[in-house]
Amino acid sequence: MKVLFTCFAAPTHYYSLVPLAWALRSAGHEVRVASQPDLVDTITGAGLTAVPVGRSGWFGIDPWAPELLGQIFPGSLDLVRDFDYTGDSPHTWNWRALLELEHVASSAMYATMNSDPMIDGLTEFATGWQPDLVVWEMYTFAGAIAAQVCGAAHARFLWGPDIALRARHAMLRLAEERPPEHRDDPTAEWLTASLARHGAHFDEEIVTGQWTIDITPPSMRLDVDVRTVGMRYIPYGGPAVLPDWLRTPPERPRICLTLGLTSRSDGQPVSALDEVLGSVSLGDLLEAVRDLDAEVVATLDPDQLGEIRLPDNVRAVGFVPFNELLPTCAAVLHQGGSGTRSTAEVHGVPQLMLTDPWDAVRGQAVARCQAGLTLPRAEVTADLLRDGLNRLLKDPSFTEGARRVQQEVLAEPSPNDLAPLLVELTESRRAGGSHV
Numbered sequence: 371m372k373v374l375f376t377c378f379a380a381p382t383h384y385y386s387l388v389p390l391a392w393a394l395r396s397a398g399h400e401v402r403v404a405s406q407p408d409l410v411d412t413i414t415g416a417g418l419t420a421v422p423v424g425r426s427g428w429f430g431i432d433p434w435a436p437e438l439l440g441q442i443f444p445g446s447l448d449l450v451r452d453f454d455y456t457g458d459s460p461h462t463w464n465w466r467a468l469l470e471l472e473h474v475a476s477s478a479m480y481a482t483m484n485s486d487p488m489i490d491g492l493t494e495f496a497t498g499w500q501p502d503l504v505v506w507e508m509y510t511f512a513g514a515i516a517a518q519v520c521g522a523a524h525a526r527f528l529w530g531p532d533i534a535l536r537a538r539h540a541m542l543r544l545a546e547e548r549p550p551e552h553r554d555d556p557t558a559e560w561l562t563a564s565l566a567r568h569g570a571h572f573d574e575e576i577v578t579g580q581w582t583i584d585i586t587p588p589s590m591r592l593d594v595d596v597r598t599v600g601m602r603y604i605p606y607g608g609p610a611v612l613p614d615w616l617r618t619p620p621e622r623p624r625i626c627l628t629l630g631l632t633s634r635s636d637g638q639p640v641s642a643l644d645e646v647l648g649s650v651s652l653g654d655l656l657e658a659v660r661d662l663d664a665e666v667v668a669t670l671d672p673d674q675l676g677e678i679r680l681p682d683n684v685r686a687v688g689f690v691p692f693n694e695l696l697p698t699c700a701a702v703l704h705q706g707g708s709g710t711r712s713t714a715e716v717h718g719v720p721q722l723m724l725t726d727p728w729d730a731v732r733g734q735a736v737a738r739c740q741a742g743l744t745l746p747r748a749e750v751t752a753d754l755l756r757d758g759l760n761r762l763l764k765d766p767s768f769t770e771g772a773r774r775v776q777q778e779v780l781a782e783p784s785p786n787d788l789a790p791l792l793v794e795l796t797e798s799r800r801a802g803g804s805h806v
Contacts, residue, residue: 371793372400374421374496374522377507378483379406381608382709386529386585387507388416389604393785394792402499404492404513415609421495423512424488449474451728455533468541469554475534476557484512486564493568496520503796505583509534511561514576519568523799525599525792526579529708531731532592535578539594580799583788587715587778590735599791602782603712610691616698620665623700623763626692626719627659627684628669628710647724650750653678658752660684662759667695693717700769701762703755706733715741718776720768722758724750740771 373394377384384405395401395418403413404421413420453471454463489512496504496516504524506513517524538557545553562572581597588600629647647655652674659666660681668680671688680686692713696702703722704710706729714721721742725733733744743758762768783791 371502371796372402372499373792374402374404374499374501374504374513374516375418375506376404376492376504376510376513376516377409378488378510378512379409381409381412382707383507383509383529384409384412385606385608385709386603386712387505387527388418388606390505390527390583390601390785390788391418392416393789396786397789399789399793402501404495406488412608416606423491423495424485450479451726453537453727455537455727456730456734463537463540463544465541465544465548468537468544469556471537472541473554473556476560480509480511480557481560483509484515484564486567488512489515489564490567492516493519496522502800503792506579508532511576514579515561515564515568515570518565518570518576521800523796524575524580525795526582528582528584528586528598529712531586531590531735532582532584532594532596533728533731535594535596536592538577581795585712585782586732587775588782589739589775589778590732592731599788599795600782601788602779602784603716604785605693605709605713605716607691607693607709610689610694612694613687613690615685615687616690616694620698623664624698625659625662625664625666625759625763626669626695626699626702626704627655627666628692628702628704628707629674647747647750649748650752650755654752655755656681656684658756659759662756662763664700664759664763667699701759703759705729711736715772715775715779718769718773720762720772722755722762736775739775740767741775742768742772 375387375391377387391401391403401418402421403418404423405413406424407422407426410420410422450471492512493516497520500520501522504513504517504522505527506524508526508528514524557577558572561576565572578596581599583601584591584598585601585603656678660683662683664683666684668684668686669688669690670686675686692710696713696717696719699719701720701722702710702714706723706725711721711732721736723729723733723736723742723744724747725744726747730746736742737744743761745754745758
């Protein structure tokens, strides 16, 4: 069959799709990957066929979109990032807060990641190529639109807890308690207009997918009442070379310290490290690990380090492939990024996560499984960092918890195992006609 993958132009969001795309291609299916032109080199660097759609520039607008979005929608990204996605229960959220979140997310994020030129270009390609299945990254709604227009089956690909959909479902439940004329739904309004340009109509599957492919460990998934197919996470972070120093086992416990690949590869200024670390400076962080009886491998480059002098037990390495580094580590300190988090789970490595509210749901799940600890970025201090890492190194219960999560991950179907099921699901959905 023909399978079209699509992801907006953010490499870290795309990487999780690569193993499944290759599994389908290895099984003999035709595979294409569509995105804005800025992701083309990343797609072809993974050996897959790229289909450029829309305009150049991150998100299709500008090389540094979050900064631009902050100017167009003042405070919008802060509202989305700082919304309390955790709470004791989604039923504790109120209508006004949820509606504001949905309004800002649909206008400042979704409609920007999925610009009109991207939607139109992707739909034009899909209509001509006629894929049987479209697999779309969880926020790349252009894929669902294109599938609806061309009559393909479509699956949403989830790389983290389904926090946005859970919040949306809570908003829709509360909307039922309001008069019909006051049941606003900004996301549906935007998608309805986008579909109408191509003669198609909105239904909730445009938001949820006809089914969801989820790489989140089962115990960490949120119950959002959608059909879910689990898949084992396979680490991939782009082309990589194994450095000489990593070929020798460490002589003492090793800690990986990483603050995120995105901060470098997408042009984010070094000052954004302050946002990741909260009130703690990078110098304070490195001083906090100076006295640990461990080797600390920090994925920091010279521009990020500046004039900071490294402690003797810290090695700064710039980029290093996490799939090769983390199996040698006793703990990892990171900013909550999905790739680092999932790779640590695959290899059974205890985690200390520095989270904002967007990442807090996954951080709490890791702590609940006793596979690690989480610290809200706003509360981080050097002492808390040092104490947290010491706990991970000295308390075997964290290693045991991380190994339990690892076994849970490894029990999920591999991408190769999933490929025949996707064929079956696609044939089942398409058997009902062009409107699947």
